[in-house]
Amino acid sequence: MAVQSSTGVTETGQRRGVPAAHLCIARHGETDWNKMGVLQGWLDVPINALGREQARAMAPSLTDAGFTAIWSSPLVRARETAEIVAAALGLPPPSCHEGLKEKHFGAVQGIPKQELAELNPVLLEQILRRNPAAAFAGGETMDEFADRVLGAFDTIGQCHPGERVLVITHGWVMDVVTRHIQGLARSAVLHMKRKNGECVWVEVAQHRQRPIYP
Numbered sequence: 416m417a418v419q420s421s422t423g424v425t426e427t428g429q430r431r432g433v434p435a436a437h438l439c440i441a442r443h444g445e446t447d448w449n450k451m452g453v454l455q456g457w458l459d460v461p462i463n464a465l466g467r468e469q470a471r472a473m474a475p476s477l478t479d480a481g482f483t484a485i486w487s488s489p490l491v492r493a494r495e496t497a498e499i500v501a502a503a504l505g506l507p508p509p510s511c512h513e514g515l516k517e518k519h520f521g522a523v524q525g526i527p528k529q530e531l532a533e534l535n536p537v538l539l540e541q542i543l544r545r546n547p548a549a550a551f552a553g554g555e556t557m558d559e560f561a562d563r564v565l566g567a568f569d570t571i572g573q574c575h576p577g578e579r580v581l582v583i584t585h586g587w588v589m590d591v592v593t594r595h596i597q598g599l600a601r602s603a604v605l606h607m608k609r610k611n612g613e614c615v616w617v618e619v620a621q622h623r624q625r626p627i628y629p
Contacts, residue, residue, distance in 0.1 A: 422449040434514040434577030434622035437627060438568060439480060440592055442581055443493040444469040445611045452528040454542065456520035456554070459491045468494040474503035480579055482506060486571050487583040487590045488515035497583040509583070514567025517585035526538025545590055561601050565592045565624065572619030592617060 444466025487497035489511040497509035531539045541549035589609040618627045
């Protein structure tokens, strides 16, 4: 979060001599597994026809945003979304950052939620509530996940001072960002879920991230 000085002026990266980066963080287009209710995690699942349509629909609303670059999770559902938008906006192919990947859900990746209801109904209830404190055997902890995600946005911001950048990533990643910029605990349960193609704007400067509304 930005810090306010005694004069009431917010000390952003601009004030300190390093222009802030403005990131538009968006969720990838729909996949068949999204539609079927299967946890994808790090498994590589491509976007479907609707997902490609969602990606194409993002471009007109972002035409005047003034992006200089697009970054993406390396997972194909995010990367393909980013490639479609980049082509439509006339931008270079997206760069990928491992830190933008979805949360690793361990042993339950690839298991339909209907099946999980029988195997582990308590875990399924946590997943449906998008509870960040849910424990996934063989997967990432809440703090491991949040640390790598926020670190990735810091890195991208440092690469693009004073620029606007589009970032295509995943649903649970966007939950981490939403909690962070709203000043909520990492363990807070959000009563919302970002839709495929939905975006949020964040200013990144001096290892601080705060919401912006361009």
